[in-house]
Amino acid sequence: MDERKKAGRYGRIYDQLKELAKKSDDPIARMATVCAVLHHKMDFFFWTGFYLLKESGKLVVGPYQGPVACQELEAHKGVCWAAIDRAEPVVVEDVHSFPGHIGCDSRSQSEICLPVRDYHGEIRAVFDVDSDKPASFSEEDSRQLSQILELIYG
Numbered sequence: 001m002d003e004r005k006k007a008g009r010y011g012r013i014y015d016q017l018k019e020l021a022k023k024s025d026d027p028i029a030r031m032a033t034v035c036a037v038l039h040h041k042m043d044f045f046f047w048t049g050f051y052l053l054k055e056s057g058k059l060v061v062g063p064y065q066g067p068v069a070c071q072e073l074e075a076h077k078g079v080c081w082a083a084i085d086r087a088e089p090v091v092v093e094d095v096h097s098f099p100g101h102i103g104c105d106s107r108s109q110s111e112i113c114l115p116v117r118d119y120h121g122e123i124r125a126v127f128d129v130d131s132d133k134p135a136s137f138s139e140e141d142s143r144q145l146s147q148i149l150e151l152i153y154g
């Protein structure tokens, strides 16, 4: 998808999700809605979902759409933990060249993962998207998805 088309589509999705967020202030309900809308409107989103950072320190799968995924991720390894440890979005053009990448499905080729913060700025989860094509995600995806994720605890 070209970047201009992508930006337009994200814009429309944001408007829709902003309206839907008014129906429940529950973060899990909002996460489920974000996954469902993005997964079905972005054709290159092969796996779309959240991993929740539990008080125990574990990163456990939350609402998602797509093939069955790993339920818990080994601490401080892979793309999702990198997004938490660096406290910023991680864009991976080729998952096979990312040290420690955790492959839940061998079809995944590229990935983006972003921290999800609560009202206090604490990281409570990550939002992770896999594509079955290489280099699917750019800074544009990172910027647009960050804006969408502000709706979760907003």
Ligand code: SME
Residues within 6 Å of the ligand: 047, 069, 070, 073, 077, 078, 079, 080, 081, 100, 101, 102, 103, 104, 108, 111, 128, 130
């Ligand atoms: N690839 C991730 C694991 C989650 S799945 O992609 C759904 C990682 O390396 O943390």
